[in-house]
Amino acid sequence: MPMKDERGDLDVSKVVKPVQATLSSLKMLDVGKWPIFSLCSEAELQLVRQACVFGSASNELLYTTVNDEIFVLGTNCCGCLGLGDVQSTIEPRRLDSLSGKKIACLSYGSGPHIVLATTEGEVFTWGHNAYSQLGNGTTNAGLVPYHISTNLSNKQVIEVACGSYHSLVLTSDGEVFAWGYNNSGQVGSGSTANQPIPRRVTGCLQNKVVVNIACGQMCSMAVVNTGEVFVWGYNGNGQLGLGSSGNQPTPCRVAALQGIRVQRVACGYAHTLVLTDEGQVYAWGANSYGQLGTGNKSNQSYPTPVVVEKDRIIEIAACHSAHTSAAKTQGGHVYMWGQCRGQSVTLPHLTHFSSTDDVFACFATPAVTWRLLSVEPDDHLTVAESLKREFDNPNTADLKFLVDGKYIYVHKVLLKIRCEHFRSSLEDNEGDTVDMSEFSYPVYRAFLEYLYTDSISLPPEEAVGLLDLATFYRENRLKKLCQQTIKQGICEENAIALLSAAVKYEAQDLEEFCFRFCINHLTVVTQTSGFAEMDHDLLKNFISKASRVGAFKN
Incomplete structure (x- = not known):
């Protein structure tokens, strides 16, 4: 036995x-x-x-x-x-x-x-x-x-x-x-x-x-x-x-x-x-x-x-x-x-x-x-792998974005296929350069790369900006990926700021995660400058919700 x-x-x-x-x-x-x-x-x-x-x-x-x-x-x-x-x-x-x-x-x-x-x-x-x-x-x-x-x-x-x-x-x-x-x-x-x-x-x-x-x-x-x-x-x-x-x-x-x-x-x-x-x-x-x-x-x-x-x-x-x-x-x-x-x-x-x-x-x-x-074989590229390699390639691109003084090279047809926003905005655009000032270079580059790779490569601290973009362009899958990335960078010091961003951009999954993190680390979080400077309505809602889950019980 x-x-x-x-x-x-x-x-x-x-x-x-x-x-x-x-x-x-x-x-x-x-x-x-x-x-x-x-x-x-x-x-x-x-x-x-x-x-x-x-x-x-x-x-x-x-x-x-x-x-x-x-x-x-x-x-x-x-x-x-x-x-x-x-x-x-x-x-x-x-x-x-x-x-x-x-x-x-x-x-x-x-x-x-x-x-x-x-x-x-x-x-x-x-x-x-x-x-x-x-x-x-x-x-x-x-x-x-x-x-x-x-x-x-x-x-x-x-x-x-x-x-x-x-x-x-x-x-x-x-x-x-x-x-x-x-x-x-x-x-x-x-x-x-x-x-x-x-x-x-x-x-x-x-x-x-x-x-x-x-x-x-x-x-x-x-x-x-x-x-x-x-x-x-x-x-x-x-x-x-x-x-x-x-x-x-x-x-x-x-x-x-x-x-x-x-x-x-x-x-x-x-x-x-x-x-x-x-x-x-x-x-x-x-x-x-x-x-x-x-x-x-x-x-x-x-x-x-x-x-x-x-x-x-x-x-x-x-x-x-x-x-x-x-x-x-x-x-x-x-x-x-x-x-x-x-x-x-x-x-x-x-x-x-x-x-x-x-x-x-x-x-x-x-x-x-x-x-x-x-392991995947080295000698054969799938369609997805081939597209990944062509991102920001000036030799094959027919369009470039100018962001913060730097160029990002892309392909019009792929942008139209992958994004509803570009389907309409590029319809009558015959030029080969687009100026972009609404978002920072790292954020916009990560967004365009996402259209080629279906993933995001951005540190958690930059992902809030990408969450803003995803909300603006109504890119729901990108919004989910941003929330996953942001979660990886949470700490006591930034938890309130991330909670505020989650509420602002209606990112419910991230909001729930940040709230649970704050409750689990309540003593330290309430001593941070972020908590002291929290928006009045957000603070009111936070205290109410925390009370309902028994956070203030001895």
């Missing part, structure tokens, strides 16, 4: 977190940091588009190629390579049964067993199955990929997660399904009977829209679209964050995070990390290697803030096979804490890496990937 506590003789779980929004790029990585890649030739490595290193000694590898072929190599424990046998191989073998399928996300447990979702939303499982973790209704080892259709046939799966011997999937409509080992309630059914086929996790999640899932060794986590975190399963190390050590057989909200909006959750061997929309990290659970980053080795059953200088965190990383944590800041700095090649690092340590993946390749034991690595 699998061990429940943090230390034991059993090999720990392995998991690749499917963070589709932040897939790592192999262009940025030295894949040689994972020794198993040395079994591939240089020609084979050139074709790699996605990769996952897993196994109790990082001795299994699955990767996809530019031709959507899937190759595997390694020890093949319990048939986890999906080749139909249990023979090890030091040469890449093609996984024919899945060739042509595009992988969206993939995760694995400690058997190991594999759960893979395609871009079409289909789910395939194979490998170890003693506890029905493959979801095929049996406990027979799965030597080849099995397409799960029971209860998922009309669903599109967008994220997968594995615990030691249980599996979770998230569907496009925000539902969570679970199956497999359930000795501690980790499938959320309310009992401790193993679950042989996918079953929807209900209870407190019944009417919630889930946006992110994760698994600890024998526990499960879900983040819903309101920013709340729900947890269930094993809790012997306090990894559920409920203030106790009792197991939880059905989803339960982490009440200690009240008023905090969580965006992502990541699970280590027996600890949990969450990332909030303010760029703050909280941790709880086992801490015998300092993996909570609190400066000591005491377990925590309540969420505890992790202090990483003053920079905003944009990515958290934890791997089910290790007691290691990592985070990346908005400024591109990568920190790690916890177990580091057998040593304990109890506070976030600044590394020389540019990627959290390198932390697990170089510091964690075993050296496995904590998420699916992915």
Whole structure:
């Protein structure tokens, strides 16, 4: 039987977190940091588009190629390579049964067993199955990929997660399904009977829209679209964050995070990390290697803030096979804490890496990937990539804007296609230069670049000006992107100014975010010059709203 506590003789779980929004790029990585890649030739490595290193000694590898072929190599424990046998191989073998399928996300447990979702939303499982973790209704080892259709046939799966011997999937409509080992309630059914086929996790999640899932060794986590975190399963190390050590057989909200909006959750061997929309990290659970980053080795059953200088965190990383944590800041700095090649690092340590993946390749034991690595081919430009390259190119442009004495080169036809304002304003304009004085050069350049790239590259402090422009031109998508960028630069000193801007430009999402930030940092915010100089009507509304949420109670 699998061990429940943090230390034991059993090999720990392995998991690749499917963070589709932040897939790592192999262009940025030295894949040689994972020794198993040395079994591939240089020609084979050139074709790699996605990769996952897993196994109790990082001795299994699955990767996809530019031709959507899937190759595997390694020890093949319990048939986890999906080749139909249990023979090890030091040469890449093609996984024919899945060739042509595009992988969206993939995760694995400690058997190991594999759960893979395609871009079409289909789910395939194979490998170890003693506890029905493959979801095929049996406990027979799965030597080849099995397409799960029971209860998922009309669903599109967008994220997968594995615990030691249980599996979770998230569907496009925000539902969570679970199956497999359930000795501690980790499938959320309310009992401790193993679950042989996918079953929807209900209870407190019944009417919630889930946006992110994760698994600890024998526990499960879900983040819903309101920013709340729900947890269930094993809790012997306090990894559920409920203030106790009792197991939880059905989803339960982490009440200690009240008023905090969580965006992502990541699970280590027996600890949990969450990332909030303010760029703050909280941790709880086992801490015998300092993996909570609190400066000591005491377990925590309540969420505890992790202090990483003053920079905003944009990515958290934890791997089910290790007691290691990592985070990346908005400024591109990568920190790690916890177990580091057998040593304990109890506070976030600044590394020389540019990627959290390198932390697990170089510091964690075993050296496995904590998420699916992915890279786009270099030799082919999509239409979108081609357009990006032509922005501000004087060699092909037929129009230029003069802003603050500087030119920005663009193409009339693209501006007309992408923006209603230009569709009318450029209709009768036969000139090749337009003077622009209403907005600053950085703001207007960011706006024009957005029309080419569908994204904005502007520091948060400049984004308020772009929000003004987006409101003026009625560019609703740009307005949403501006609000996301502005959020990343909020601090106690500018919170009132940003709240005022949000009200002025009717940016409701930003307004709600700034208000919550002010309430969460009320003592400091009320001592700033911005608060002292706040517009009378805004101050009146702020105090009224703050009173309604109980901000002034003792």
